[in-house]
Amino acid sequence: MKKKNKICTAIVSIILAILFISPFYLVLVNSFKTQKGIFSDVIGLPGESFTLNNYVEAFKHLDFIKSFTNSLLITVFSVVIIIIFTSMAAWMLVRTKSKVSIFIFLMFSASMLIPFQAVMLPLVAMAGKIHLLNPVGLVFMYLGFGTSLSVILYHGFIKSIPKEIEEAAAIDGCNKFQTFWIIVFPLLKPTTVTVSILNSMWIWNDFLLPQLVINRPEWQTIPLKMFYFFGEYSKRWNLALAGLVIAMIPIVVFYLAMQKYIIKGIVQGSVK
């Protein structure tokens, strides 16, 4: 009976897994076909209509090296400043017992309720006036939007760290800055991993904010390039599919390398 149960579970799981993977299969096989090949057979392997041309053209039209570099730089810079400033802020907010400190933390928490659309229009209008409609402005905005969740995550973790180590450091003559970076920050590593994974995934995939903030072609990130590319070639599925595959490769590689941390980070991020 038990064995039978296990086999049933395995069969159901495998069927579901095949269903889950099938969209990727369809995109992948059809990205190697000619337009005609897709038209005559969507399900099968490429066979006679096999071509690599789609990839050559999609790579060129997506300006992939450029848009990949843009995405990478914007994501890395944003995540690094989010980590630096939110870990510092969270530590100070935990260690300072005052009304101001409680008020600031409550304000960060409450802002989790605000949807992006509620701030979108005034933010873009204001950013236009102070010349922030560029990648630097975008990174600054990611710090602003990323602050709440990251401060909350660090705040929760720092509360569990004993204060004694820091007091010992202070007696040894460390100022707050040294105490934080030498003693405290290394202890925060598990949360730093979570914060960096959650923020990288959000920023890497983000579409609407970059669309509103960076309008020059040479600044476009992968999602932006993909959007305009798709608009132009939506009738030519062979090219569009190759473009989709190219756009997905960096995320899949990142996932395979970091799977353990990603799943752990997701759980911690959602529980707060």
Place this chain on the structure above:
Amino acid sequence: MNKDSRKWFIIFVAPALFAFIVVVLIPVIMGIIYSFTSWNGIEDKANWIGLSNYIEIIKDDKTFFSSFLFTAKFAIVSVITINVMGFVLALLVTRGLKISNGLRGIFFLPNLIGGLILGFIWQFIFTKGFDFIGAALGIDFLRGWLADPTTGFWGLVILMSWQMSGYMMVIYISGLQNIPDDIIEAAKIDGASDGQILRRIIIPLVSPAFTIGIFLTLSNSFKLYDQNLSLTAGGPYNSTEMIAMNIYNSAFKYNEFGIAQAKAVIFLIIIAAITLTQMYYSKKREVEM
């Protein structure tokens, strides 16, 4: 607080707080003010027109109400499908099968890819893949997907269930792992069936995870934009346009910034109300259990 510790407090907190104030706090306040004006998005001067924008949205703008209804309907259906599927997947991969880890990896994968790309993938599957299978097997039901409001609706539900159920699975796995093994062993010894164990022990003990799961999917469904844009772009004839896209179009398609901002304020109130109510009820239910 003495002078020295105040100095350090400012140094440590100011950068994050400053970015937050400039990017979130000031725009929220400005947005609420703009919603009472004839703001056109470009000029600074905007005339105070009181509740006119709100009245116009309620009285004349049928698109906002219909996009709200569509979004609410979508949110209700997808919260159910995503959480049920997520929970089932979590049960399947915690049965100690050798392939469990690989399965988890597969179920979770769609969640990592951006909504825009996922929407394009499914646009291909619904319009080309479904059509091909429908034609080959003579199933009319599979043809012409995304060309009418109904298939557009279910297309979005399928896309979001595929993307988010792996995410919920991860949350429910951690809930399931928190259940001590000896409780289930004890129930087995007492002669409880698998169904009884699931209903009487597992589901009640996982209920905190359900709170999180339902909360996350509900607010995500209401805020959906990227997938909506890339799968149907609101079509045909705005019938699958969700709230976030309706706000965007008011501003950037029809240049009605004041109206768009008033819609955004209504949206803010809806999201905040849903989230707070849901948190309140879930907390209460947990206490009663």
